[in-house]
Structure formats: structure tokens, C-alpha cells
Amino acid sequence: MTKNPKTRHKILIADDSEMNRAILADMLGDEYDITEVENGAEAVTILQQRGSEYSLLLLDLVMPVLDGFGVLKAMNQARWIDDIPVIMISAESGASNVEQAYKLGVTDFISRPFDAMIVHKRVINTIMLHAKQQKLVGLVLEQIYEKEQQSSMMIEILSHIVEFRNGESGLHVMHIRVLTELFLEYLTQNTDQYSFSRAEISLISTASALHDIGKIAIPSEVLNKPGKLTDEEFKIMKTHSAVGASMLEDLPVHKDEPLVKTAYEICRWHHERYDGRGYPDGLKGEEIPMSAQIVALADVYDALTSERAYKKAFSHETAIEMILGGQCGTFNPLLMDCLREMADQLPEMLKEHNQTKADRHQIQDIEAEIMQHDELSPSARAMHLVEHERMKYNFFAAMSEEIQFEYKVSPSMVTLSSWGAEKIGLPEIVMDPHHDERVRAMTSDEDRKKLAEAIKGTTPEEPVTRYDCKLNMNGTYRWVRFICRTTWSEDDPPQYLGAIGKAIDIQEERNQIKTLERLAAYDEVTGLLNRTYAQKRIEDYMVIHSKQHYALAIIDVNAFNIANEKRGHIFGDRILAYVAGRLKQAIREEDIVARAGGDEFLLFMESREDSERTIQRISETLTGEFEDFSVSVNIGIALTRTVGKNYNALLQGADRALYTAKQMGEGTCCFFQESLQENPSELSPIKGTSKEQENCQA
Secondary structure (H helix, E strand, O other): OOOOOOOOOEEEEEOOOHHHHHHHHHHHOOOOEEEEEOOHHHHHHHHHHHHHHOOEEEEOOOOOOOOHHHHHHHHHHHOHHHOOOEEEEEOOOOHHHHHHHHHOOOOEEEEOOOOHHHHHHHHHHHHHHHHHHHHHHHHHHHHHHHHHHHHHHHHHHHHHHHHHHOOOOOHHHHHHHHHHHHHHHHHHHHOOOOOOOHHHHHHHHHHHHHOOHHHHHOOHHHHOOOOOOOHHHHHHHOHHHHHHHHHHHOOOOOOOOHHHHHHHHHHHHOOOOOOOOOOOOOOOHHHOOHHHHHHHHHHHHHHHHOOEOOEOOOOHHHHHHHHHOOEOEOOOHHHHHHHHHHOOOHHHHHHHHHHOOOOHHHHHHHHHHHHOOHHHOHHHHHHHHHHHHHHHHHHHHHHHOOEEEEEEOOOOEEEEOHHHHHHHOOOOEEEOHHHOHHHHOOOOHHHHHHHHHHHHOOOOOOOEEEEEEEEEEOOEEEEEEEEEEEEEOOOOOOOEEEEEEEEEEHHHHHHHHHHHHHHHHEOOOOOOEEHHHHHHHHHHHHHHOOOOOEEEEEEEEOOHHHHHHHHOHHHHHHHHHHHHHHHHHHOOOOOEEEEEEOOEEEEEEEOOOOHHHHHHHHHHHHOEEEOOEEEOEEEEEEEHHHHOOOHHHHHHHHHHHHHHHHHHOOOOEEEOOOHHHHOHHHOOOOOOOHHHHHHHOO
8 A cells, every 4th residue: 555655645634523624634735635524434434445545544532423443443453554544633632542542553642732833743754654664565565476476487387387298277276276275265264273374375375286296207198098097007196196295305405495395295195085095195184284185175176177188077066066975085074164165156266366367378269259250350340449439529528518629631621529510500520621611701810810820830849729719609709719739740850730629618618617616615504605715815805904903713603413413404504504694794894704614613803902892792692592492602712913914823723712612611702822722721711791701812
């Protein structure tokens, strides 16, 4: 899961407070791509679907549906915690919570209210450290993988030489490896007696490729005899297991390596049988290494289902019946249970593994078979592809509602998209457009001349040009923008061949942009500005009126989650619309009000001597009953006199003040002051009068 260093890192923020997410996004959004979710369940879904895209998870502890600990447990179960570092950000900073979070694998823990610099530094350090670790791991794994691939390749080459001499299909070795791997995985997952690690499974399945290496010493007349072997011939054939083991045992080097030792066990004992009637040593029961037992079962199954010089292939069902019926010797009862359970899926599982390793000759055979069909001759297939591309081109052109065209110099012609031709009243193909009266009537001589000059001014290095003019569309003149890309030959020097392009209705495009901008600027539930556009408007306002001082308030509706849970989201939306309406009635015309997200609102206004009374009046206006629901708010306010004329500083100050206000109880309003950063619990609850609020002023 190593991230591409050339792309921006992605951060997933999981927090049920939209304001908290907004503050974190504002802190980090310039450097990272941010994804926000409001509960742990959504975070797990994102990680499950595309967790490899993310470099960091910023995780809140207390969330609805699934809390932070639940997310960490899910990440541990799925092993995502190994690939995605987690920083937990929470106000719940008790020792037990911190200890449990670290036990579950978090990289760091930051208490809230948080400091921008601390968050920023820890995020950078965590991402960079993890990236370096991943890069190092990747390099090591790459080297290990390359060496394993080379080793496996050499083993397969050697075993294929043996199979070739034996007149058997090269797929036999592959089948044995795949079957061995499948049986080992089944035993590990479904029994208590055996538990093979991923490394052990890889080792045994790789070594299985050498199971018949001793056949290289068997005379070809015995090895490839089409009929039944005589007793003497069978005696010679049976020596291949001991011969193969001796070859490995006599290696001048590497004979003590785990792979060679495992291959020795498999070579020597894969013809032993559980009841002691096998060869060469007559081992029985658990005296036979499990590696040899499993390869023996895989070897028998593939031998039965494959064609040999001495027999035809049996069906899968017949092979299973023969093995389970004891016609091929006695096997470990545990392996018989394994085969019985896997029997129905075994052919498909083998097919899936083999499809990923289809060799070149199989692909060539398929290609030859396709080419035998007349209906799929090269010309027919080419025409089919051209028609398919044309269909796609016309569909996308119609969906985009653009006049798309292609111009060719030789022969001189213009090809229009179906939608474009209908829009401007021309056929889809116009021959010799320079002299066609219908084309000439669409624009003035001057515009045609300038468009031609713009096209002639392009080069192969800079082939794109634009030109605005009026175009006659079925009798109505509209301002359009031509965007053209010229095409050139590969000659030296390149020759101009023509152009592709489109003509966009400028006025219609501007109207669409305005509509989209308006839709994007306002919250659909409350009709207020959304947080993004509110920020832009506030920042612009402070620049224009730079000599004044301002206040930014965050208003939080109390018990909103309870209303949502008990009476549904539709009722919750009606509460938000009600609060928004009351808020608009309580503010001045020049004030800026927005929905910050969730149950929180932003209010930006000029800071005057009566700001405290104004805030108190707004709090009282928003307090009351709505359809039997008791509405009350907490308000956190920051002043430019205290934090400076910076939007992010105002937002963070108001958030800290709101955090303190919520700790003090419903209906509390609190102004940000420096002591909030040190110990907010020292402040007294502020409710009611302006006099009381002096305790909480900056």
C-alpha cells in the first residue's frame, strides 16, 4: 500500500462534529486531500472500499453508530492498522482511554481543543515516518519477491524437464502446486490440528514442484510405456522417489536449507500411504510428514483427472469417488474430510488459479480459433470497432450538448456529431465546406477569415486554439467559442491534416455556471450560505473594511441529535429551518449568517460596544418551543481585537469558546479569551445577563 510520492496524500477525518471536521480541514486542506465522515461506521466503509488511498486517519473517540474504539478494532481485525496510521483526536483524554487507544494501534493522541501548529506538525511527522517505513518494507519485499520468483522459475524449469521426458502435460506441476496450496489453506482455516503460516504454505507448495524429480533416472521405455507395467518395470518405476531424495541429499551446497529439506520429504515419501502400504519405506500414519501426505493426495487427484500414456482421463466426480473409496490407497482421514468438503469447488478453484498463469500457447490457440470465424475476419472486426466508437462518440456528444466536429484537409470535409448537426441545421457530413453556401451563411466572412488564421497559427507543439464569434444556429445568432486542436502528420516536417474541435454556446454556458454557483453557495435545508461560501464572503468583507473590528460566533443547537433520533431527520431539518429563520430575523442587514454544518451556524458581524447584548438577544430569540421540542443554543464568540483579522483564527477561537460554553450548560454564551487555551474549566457558567458575561469577555 505504498503511496505515490508525486501525488497529494489523502487524509480521512472521522468526527461527528462538522465544526471539528471543518477546523481540521481548514488546517490541513492546503497540503492534503481531505475526506470527511461523521461516524465510525462510515469510516469503516470508506476504509473497506478504498483504504489504500489514504495516508492517515484522524479519528474522534466519541461518535454515534460506531465509536473510535470500534473503528480501531475493525482496523485490527482487517489488518488495515498495519497500513494506515491513526491519530486519535478527542476531548476524552483520560489515562485509560489513551492507554486503550495505543494498545489498539494508534500512532499518536491529540487532546481537543487542539492547537493548529501541534496538529499540523504531528500529521506531517506521522505521514512522513509511515511513508519511509512503507518504502523500506516495499524495497525489502521487492527483493524477496524477485528472489522467490527466480527460485520458483528455476524449480519449475527443472520439474518441467522431468514432465516433458515423462510425456506429461506441463500443467501437472502447476496443478500439484495449486492443489497443495489449497489443501494447506483448508487445513489451517478449518482444523485445530494444523496451522501453517503463509511462509510455510509457500515453502511446501514451491517444494512440491520437485516431487517427481527422480523420474529423470528412469529409462524412457519404462517411463512412457503405454500399457500396464510388468512387476519388474514397476519395481524400477518405484525407485524414482528414493532416487529423487538422494539427488537432493547429495547436493554439494544448500542441502540444509528449509526448501531442500521439505523437497526431500516430498520426493521420498509422497508415495507412502497412511496404512503403511506405500513405498519406499513403508511409513504409516503420522510417521509420514504432512507435506508428503498432501502432495500425495494432490498427485493422485491430478493423475486420475489427466490423460497419460497408459490411460484416459477420469472425470472429476469419478476421481473423487475413487479416492474416497480407497481405490488409490489409504490417506489421512483428516485429508479425506478436506477433500470431501472441497470437492464441489475444486475444479473451479483450479481453473481460477490456472487462468492467471495461462501460457502463451493457450492464448495463441484462442486467437487462431477466433480468426477461423468469417464473421470476425479482420475487416469485419475493424468495422465493428469503428461503429462502436462512433456510437460512443455520438452518445457523449449528445450528453454534453456541444457542437463537436472534425475537419479534414484531404478530402476537404467536415464531420459533425449528430446532436451538433441538428443544433445548427447542417447534415452530419459536409463536403468541400469552404464553398458550401450553407456553411458560409453561418458566419461572417471576417469571422471565417480570423478562425482560419487562428488555426493556421498553430503548430504540432502548440496545436490548440480558441476563437469567439457569432454563429447562425437555425436562424438565430448565438455567441459561441470554437476550441480546435489541429492534427499533423509524422513527416519531417509535419504536414497539416485538419482539426478536431467543438463550439460552445457561451451565453448558455454562463447561465449554467451562474445557476451552479448559486446552488453551490447555499444550504438547501436552511437557505443560508454554506460554510465554504460564507468563509469567502467574510474574508472579502474584512479586506474591504479593514479598519473595523468584527466578531465571529458559532451557534450550536442543543439536543439536536436526540430530536433526530427520536422524531426523524425530516423533523430535524424543520428545526434547522426554524432556527435559521429566527436567526435571520435577529441580525442586522450587513451581518453574514451561514449554516456551518450539522446543528451549527456561523454569524459574522461588526464588533460594537453592544456586541455582548446583541449576542444575548440572539440567544434569547433562538430559545423557545418548536412543535413540542425545546430549542436552546450555546454560542462561542471570537473577536478580531483578541485573535486578529484572520478567518481561521476567528473560527478556532469561536470553537474553543463554544467548547467551554457547552461544558457550562445549555443556554451559555462565551467569548474567547487566552485563558481558554490553558484551563477552560476555571471559567464560571455564563447565563442570562450582560453583567455576568463580563466574566467571559476577551
